Amino acid sequence: MTDQSLPSHAAPALSASSLNKTFTVRGNGLGKPARHVHAVSDFSFDLPTGSTLGIVGESGCGKSTTARLLMHLVEPDSGQIRLSGEPVGTAKRDLKQFRRKVQMVFQDSSASLNPRLTIEQSITFAPMVHGVSAKEARETAWRLLDRVGLDPARFAGRYPHELSGGQRQRVNIARALALNPKVVIFDEAVSALDKSVEAQVLNLLNELKAEFGLSYIFISHDLNVVRYISDHVLVMYLGQVVEQGPVEQIYAAPRHPYTRALLASMPSADPDQRTMAAPISGDPPSPIDLPPGCRFAPRCAFAEGICNTMPYELRHGDARVRCHISDPQSGHSKAEAAQ
Amino acid sequence: MTVSEITLPTTQPTRSQGYWSNVWHKLLRDRVSVACMIVLALIILSAIFAPLLTSYDPAVGSVVQRLKPPFTEGYILGTDELGRDMLTRLLYGGRMSLIMGILPVLLALVIGGTLGTVAGFVGGWTNTIIMRATDVVFAFPSILLAVAIAGALGSGLLNALIALTVVLIPPMVRVTESATTQVRSLDFVEAARASGAGGLTIIRVHILGNILAPVVVYATSLLSVAIIMSAGLSFIGLGAKPPTPEWGLMLNTLRSAIYSQPLIAALPGVFIFAVSLSFNLLSDGLRSAMDMS
């Protein structure tokens, strides 16, 4: 450990305040105008140490950009990321230190492993970049392989294509842990796995979290998985957080119309109680050149005039909701009465 | 950190066959590729060991023995227009022709490969500058450009070498650039960045190993082109100078014998054809051997 200024225990493992990222698609200079993709707007959260934050949303909602922003793989236009309460510098050295502490597991288990490297080489790569000796890195790799349920004597010398998807994802988890990080971000990390394998990996993740004292950010489109693994959940729509709070509160009593629609869209799993009507129609629109105002308004059953202005994220107990209906002062006809 | 201690065994773990040894085994199972490798090995070895295989001097002939047909006593493949032993000249000629075919490709591989990797990995303006410059050179038909450059520099082996290298660099840049761009967007490169590795480390460990396969395949196919082009330059007098034995040059000087001894006049062409075709087929074989599922 090099940084001596240990922050107080209360500081969240990772937090972000007002992150913004807009990608600009250049025009062609022949009348085709430049377009702006609002990948992430006004994004804030705290990840308390030892907890799991689930991020859910549909395609184009900015989940993956969020992961890359948090990893500093993409630089935000504005806003700040703090690790254990300390702002993250952008100097090369600071970033390298940051990356020891925050690691990521990707969705595509096969694309995220170099096909020309053995499993052992893939896992030892990062520690060796940070100056760990080859011998020590190899010992760590073997220990971690054993811990994620892969016999090192059998798997260390193999190549990724010889492994199943579930095994590869275990290797990716071992690789992420090789730097002894504080926070691990999972970007749809179990989405491509078979259900029976998914269950095994989720169990493993829960065990590892306790054992290594980790905090997780778990990005997924699967609401069941997020409910199972998360303490807090954050619902995104078109680059914005529409609702966040403790997982049971959000699932039991969603406030935002989008969260409600999303939860009601889950298949019932009971053939005698089938879903009778789709909660909302249409596809999520593309996040290009968004109008001002509430981004969900075009698909919202409760949209009215006031929804052409952007609602704020307001606190409701432990949760925060971005909807005019949840704001007693908004003037929306269905607005909740002030308590 | 509390992880169950596990002792490292002293024996090596079961190590899977590496990618390249896998490719090699696949290549050995392909009959066409094996045949090509045998042909190339024979020609290359016989060029290297030419002095051991023949006692004639490639530059000295006897006027009395001009244009003897093949299988003449003492001259297995006959003699040329100056009475020099054809076999000797073909063997020695292979030295120059092979060097002039292979060296420019190797140089282009190093120079073009470096430019392409940098362009592909760094992207942005660097990419634009390198790739547009490449396009300018690429816009000229390659053989004409080689002739123009060799002509401007003046005839001679070194200048022909430079001309060929310049012509072969652009396609090499393009292939490396597109391979690099493809690999760069894969998650494992992102993961390497996320673990704090620098650009050069990522290129060395993660990019090179993955672009090598398509680049090597392409370089092998360029060999067949380079052999023909270098022979072409010598044929029109921009490469090797008489009496240096060189297949392209031999084709030129034997033009006069095309009616009297067509077999002899065609022999250098047969060698050029065999080498070029072998490289071409070998590149196809390599391509399918490297295509891993």
Next chain:
Amino acid sequence: MNTPLLSVKDLTVQFRTAKGPITAVDGIDLTLERGEVLGIIGESGSGKSVTMRALLRILPEAKTTISGNLLLDGKDALSLKGRDLASYRGGDVSMVFQEPATALDPVYTIGTQIAETVRRHRKVSRKDAQARALEMLELVRIPSPASRLGNYPHEMSGGMRQRAMIALALAAGPKLLLADEPTTALDATVQIQVILLLRELQKEMGMATIFVTHDVGVAAEISDRIAVMYAGRIVETGTAADVLKNPKHPYTQGLLSSTVQGAKPGAPIKAIPGMPPDLAQMPPGCAFAPRCPLATSTCQAAVPDLRTQGAARRVACVKVEEIA
């Protein structure tokens, strides 16, 4: 009519590979009545997609051996050749794929693709085919269908593309619709719309449907009956309610108890240990035995038959009486 629409007996599909033959589907039996929806649940490698492709006869013939019986409406579909095969594919049977982005031709408009399909299977004029295309887009509830006819696939959103794919599949009025994970690639709020659409269309048009999915919830939403596949074999069939509420095969039980749906957050999930077998190296006897908590040596002796367990219920497990 008492003959079922589809009757599959002992269907076996083998792939010839460099490493020897691989049996992807191993002797499955299926029957499907007119207007019935069968859900096939299974994990990757269970043979569910291969079964669908065998039913549509689109497996590459040079690399596959298909044996068994396949009767559609009394017609032997395995012996079809040439023109008959062409009218079978897309005419009698059609398929909705998982990825509409790759299953639709990117260089033709949606309208052209549907009209072409109609004209391939019915003798109608170009104009009537276009009209039919419009009708189909209305049927799958694509907003402003007339203008959508001229759209290329890339101009549509994922959900719209899948609707267009369904319109294309239904254009020639097939007797049997095969749906291979048609909602897997879609967003949650779109998935439920497409499931409901398929359910309504199936009722309206009355075609029999086989719906392949790995998602138990999706299967519950649409299936009348469910077949569970494991390692190329059907291990359990029955009505959707029976199979999902009272699973009898240890694999089905494991699959249902390993879903996170309803699992207590944080508590360990009862996951099935191990992973599905490599089809090139199948274990002897019951393929699930190596992962099964109830397995004994009898399980390795022979592949268990699908045995009838009450009405419309069949289970392939020697221990089924003990599980009860």
